[in-house]
Amino acid sequence: MAHAETQQHPISTYFKVWGILFVLSALSYMVDFFQVQGYARWFLIILFMMLKAGLIVAVFMHLQWERLALRCAILVPPLSLLVLVALMALEADYVHLTRVLFLGG
Amino acid sequence: MNPLGSLGAKPWLQPAQDVPAWGRLPFAPAQVGLAIFMAVVTALFGLLAAAYLMRMTLGDWRPLPEPPILWLNTLALALGSAALQRSSTLLRRGDPARASTAFVAGGGCAGAFLAGQIAAWAQLDALGYFVATNPANTFFYLLTALHGLHLLGGLAAWARTAWHLRSAPGARATRLGVGLCAAYWHFLLVVWLALLALLMADDAGWMPAMHHGAGTG
Amino acid sequence: MAVGVILAALVVGSVIFSLLSPWWFTPLASNWGTIDDTLIITFVITGAVFAVLMLFMAYAVARFRHRDGARADYEPENRRLELWLTGATSVGIAAMLAPGLIVWNDFIRVPEGASTVEALGQQWSWSFRFPGADGVLGTADTSRITAENPFGLDPDDPRGRDDVLVSGGELHLPAGTPVKVVLRSTDVLHNFYVPQFRAKMDLVPGMVSYFWFTPEKTGTYEILCAELCGVGHSLMRGTVVVEDEGTFRPWLEQNPTFAQSLGRRPEQDVAEIRDEVQGEGGAEP
């Protein structure tokens, strides 16, 4: 079950990945910096976090080249859960808004 | 090599002489089964978290004080998880006697955790935080109860494995069983920590967009 | 052969059925002709694809049915063909989706200057509320409902005092003005549905939903409840009468305002009204 052959990653790949990680981290800080509030904030932070995690898993753990299937299988369910969480949060705000506007509370 | 096989392969082109290996994941079926089960349980608690976040925003949410005993319980669960891990390591190193001790200690800690959770319920109940008084309470009871039930299920497997550990400490199946119990305990610990964070969230005030006060009515 | 012919006949029959069907939309009575148009676009595209694809299948079945000595082709895939088909399908989908989303954008945006009316549903009847002279509906909540205050209006809210209350399940609307229908339920889900208007929306207890339309044709239409709400669901009917402004006004004025319904003059003091209402037991049953 061992790796039949170990993939060689050109050093440039690592630099590119570092670059992207850097950008993603910067984006996370931006969220903080621009004081994005409410659910958007958490949605974005979690999104960037997951992207970073995904990238690291994919590249440094040699998933990217071989395990497309596995990666999708692992990433899709939590992503769809995340969509649910985000939309539910929006929905809650909407419902609450109609209550405040029309129902007096 | 790729456990799932490459999805890009053209199966009709593969030379017929070639008999590729199974392409199975390098784990025992029970390990794979447990991993899938953990994914299902994650979905379960993830959905509850989604419901929690939505319900929290609807205006009538009154956070309840988390009884301090929860910290003690958390400690117990963490210790249990560590003990099972230790047991698994010891067993692999060929020390079934000490492994058994650690294993029993792990189960004991889980028992203590459950007892502590019930104590937490009793405290809240005494303070008048009943299940139906407020959704915050309901979620607290529901989440802890579901988590406890999963741990209880784990204890059933634990008991079986403990018996194996007595009767056949050297068997491969026993080693596997102990390892699985440890993994499940770690998982439940992580779930518990996540739940705890969620339950504490409204208290600590760091959760976003909360509309406390002004209920309907 | 026979099977291919039957399949083809079924497809052709379906097309003919569609063309000749006496069962078709009720005549449109609102501004939502665009919804009908989108539907027709969808119908034409999907109908054409269905007919072509299924006739092709019928032909294949007839043509390639088993004959002695015949042998099937061996063709694992054809990337070019598959890409081409995927592309064509995407175009077809886009052609349906784009107009759909544009009309939806209109559907959810109430135009400036629309008047407002509230439809209140309960098992199994309808009542309605107009905002009165100030043009704003007062806040209202299920937990405030009493026998005297069947709409659950907030007596503290001055905007609610002039609200016109209509019970009895008959709603009148002036033709030609856009109206935002605000929906509220006291018990379970209901749905305000007038087939001739095309639009519909659920009434959800604990929140307020809405939709808008412009009644364009005068006449009397049936309101149906289109969300299962218990054993009386199919009997939960109402009427909406679309008429010109001249007939509408007098009708509206016949109905009592909230203050009148409590036996007060509209200008009477808020506090007095509150005492009156809450003296009767307020929110508590």
Place this chain on the structure above:
Amino acid sequence: MAQTAFVDEGLDHEHGHEPQGFIAKYIWSQDHKVIAIQYTLTAIAVGLLALVMSWLMRMQIGFPGSLEMVDQERYYQFVTMHGMIMVIYLLTALFLGGFGNYLIPLMIGARDMVFPYVNMLSYWTYLLSVLVLVASFFVPGGPTGAGWTLYPPQAILPGTPGRDWGIILMLVSLVIFVAAFTMGGLNYITTVLQARTRGMTMMRLPLTVWGIFVATVLGLLAFPALFVSGVMMLLDRLLGTSFFMPAVLSQGEMLEYSGGSPLLFQHLFWFFGHPEVYIVALPGFGIVSDLISTHARKNIFGYRMMVWAILAIGGLSFVVWAHHMYVSGMNPYFGFFFAFTTLIIAIPTAIKVYNWVLTLWRGDIHLTVPMLFSLAFILTFVAGGMSGLFLGNVVVDVPLSDTYFVVAHFHMVMGVAPILVIFGGLYHWYPKVTGRMLNDTLGKIHFWITFLGTYAIFFPMHYLGFVGIPRRYFEFEGIAFIPDSAHLLNEWITIAALVVGAAQFLFLFNLAWSAVRGRPSGANPWRSTTLEWQTPETPPGHGNWGARLPIVYRWAYDFSVPGAAEDYIPQNRPPERDAPGLHGSLRAEGAAP
């Protein structure tokens, strides 16, 4: 854990001991084949119950008042139980518990599921959930009549039939079903991943296994949502909590609830509910692919695309749920997102349809009964899918939602198409299960009545939806916009439904009669390539493969390979050494693109 050895490399060791005695063999059996039959028979039994309820409903719609027993309460109870049983207890159980259990180990060359004990437990838990469900017919107030969607607040308030006991038993039964499904599902997935025989890579799996596999993954992730919403509603009903319940004034009485949101339930329910409809569609897609390929003697066209499409549909199905809520009062901006994702799903689905049709093209089509059912499946599924596009396109859904158009859509796509696949599958695999063929003439009669009959029931129903006739209506008395001709049409639909329903008993007779009197089939009557047809015994014995496991040398679709002597090559047939044949040449071709 003791089962570990089961899938070890040295699989060829002697497989356990065959259980002795009737009870061990047929009742408390851990053999996947027996469990599959148990699942199938139980599912068919409750399915018949749901069928009878559809008759009673249709009688009320076509000939109002003709049956005294169908009053308003009963009508809604029948609608609810009919829908719930058909979707969950019949289709889900039959596809996964029945077909999944039987076919997975056989098709991948395993001796059994990896956790046979859990598998057995899964069946008995399923049976328990069925019994709880059926029990709700006998409690005071009868079963719940809240519609299969069980929307609160209605489901737990007075004014809805069965709100005392029926709803409680319904929810309990669903929670038990989820447990049963989880046990089964863990098995199916682990088995597919870990018990494949040597040479059986994922991309050599028959599409049936792919369909069942992905459907199971969907189920494992979606059913928790049903579980969560079920438990929360139970608490609302029993303890008076307010998850889904806002302040409500029920029949003049102010209840203790406050603050909850009915929309929360709808989101959770459809987060389960939409994947659920693909859970019952994907196995059908898989099975029909194999049936078409086998009976057209041609390799499935675009195998890789088929696999990707299954995966894409599975993934996408988790982000379209709110297309059931366009007119629910949810945040209206969601409409854009969900209309977009919903229509996107049509693309991978369309690919599957094209590939089925292209498989027929230049095939050598044997119009056997399974093939007939497959053709009928394609036609009805495409018809139903097209009406799905109407509904998915938000604004077009507005006039059509909650009308008979929706009823027509989901019956075409779910009540007819997958049911036709089930029939096709049963005709196809019956010889493997019993060693005898089903009677062909009866089969053809059954096919034509069922296919043309169901089309006659549900195709015109779309037009009732265009007229605007609402669904879940006990009666249409005094609704002026409904023309008389629509009532006439309803009568015809009812008659067709009665005929189609009756034809199913022909099929049941065929099942029973052929088990004893049917023509012996031999091991591989359809000259099929997949492994289940290559077992040393028919029906397969305990452990499936005798002394040695099969080894797989090729994909599942080597039909009509140029240069081969026969028009099919089983997956486990070793290549003739140095055969110059096709594989070499194709490979060369593929190498130089």
